[in-house]
Amino acid sequence: MANNKTKVVTGLVRLSYANVWEPKAATEGAVPKYSVSLIIPKSDTETIAKINAAIDAAIEEGIGKFGGKKPNKAALKTPLRDGDIEREDDEAYANAYFINANSTTAPQIVDTKVQPVLDRSEVYSGVYARVSINFYAFNSNGNKGIACGLGNIQKVRDGEPLGGKTNASAEFGALDGDDDLL
Numbered sequence: 001m002a003n004n005k006t007k008v009v010t011g012l013v014r015l016s017y018a019n020v021w022e023p024k025a026a027t028e029g030a031v032p033k034y035s036v037s038l039i040i041p042k043s044d045t046e047t048i049a050k051i052n053a054a055i056d057a058a059i060e061e062g063i064g065k066f067g068g069k070k071p072n073k074a075a076l077k078t079p080l081r082d083g084d085i086e087r088e089d090d091e092a093y094a095n096a097y098f099i100n101a102n103s104t105t106a107p108q109i110v111d112t113k114v115q116p117v118l119d120r121s122e123v124y125s126g127v128y129a130r131v132s133i134n135f136y137a138f139n140s141n142g143n144k145g146i147a148c149g150l151g152n153i154q155k156v157r158d159g160e161p162l163g164g165k166t167n168a169s170a171e172f173g174a175l176d177g178d179d180d181l182l
Contacts, residue, residue, distance in 0.1 A: 005057035007134045007151070011047040014039040016092060016162050017100075018125045020107055020153060034150055035102035038131055039083065042095050051080055051099070054135045058146045062137020066144060077145030079135070092126075092162055101133050101150035108152040123155055125162040130154045 016037040023032035040047055055078055063070055079100065083093030109117045117123055132151030138144070 006054050006061060006136065007132065008047070008050045008054045009132045010038060010040065010051075010130055011044045012041075012128055012156055013044075013047075013131060014092065014096075014159055014162075015123070015127050015129055015131075015153075016098070016125050018123065018127070020109060020123055020150075021120050023104070023106075031104060033102040033104055034106055035100065036131070036150060036153075038099045038101060038133070039093060040097045040099065042097060048080070048097060051133075051135075055080065055146050058135035058137055062139075062146070065137045065139040071144065075144070077143060079146060079148040099133065099148050101131070101148040103150040107150055110152070110154050112154065112156060114154070117155055123153065126159040127155055128157045128159050130156060 016039055017035065018037075019033075019035045021034075023034050025032045026035075040051075042048070056073070059066075059070065059073060059076070081098055083090070083096040083098050087093035087098070109123055111117055111122075123129070131153050134149045134151060135146050136149060138147050
């Protein structure tokens with residue numbers, strides 16, 4: 001169980017690159033993980049403040065991984081990134097921060113009444129949700145920083161699908177037996 005100081009339940013975020021149903025390996029030979037990019041509006045100062053406090057707590061808890069000394073935060077890789085700078089060509093990331101979260105275990109996915117979401121088409125890149133995340137220190141292969149673990153997901157509402165996909169119902173009308181196509 002993650003320490004409460006390093007765990008955050010976000011406000012309303014938008015899911016992007018949502019691999020929440022099946023784990024995927026980032027590279028060949030890598031451990032498959034469930035992952036998602038959380039798009040956090042810059043106007044959600046409460047969530048941003050909670051994330052920054054959790055990152056600071058993870059730095060404190062990770063001192064052992066950093067050789068027993070507290071490193072300068074600016075020298076570490078941290079997961080909270082600015083969409084206006086790092087994804088300037090992607091409209092979905094405008095005026096937002098983002099965090100990439102992942103886990104080797106599947107997140108529980110629930111609806112607004114905390115009932116399990118079983119239909120995989122209900123949670124996709126573009127949906128709006130609340131997400132539990134936790135932060136932890138890492139030091140491997142010369143890279144030091146704070147990573148973000150994916151907890152659970154609560155779908156709040158649908159959103160425009162990201163990545164150019166559209167729903168079939170938006171592209172096709174129903175056909176009856178008298179149509180010329182049949």
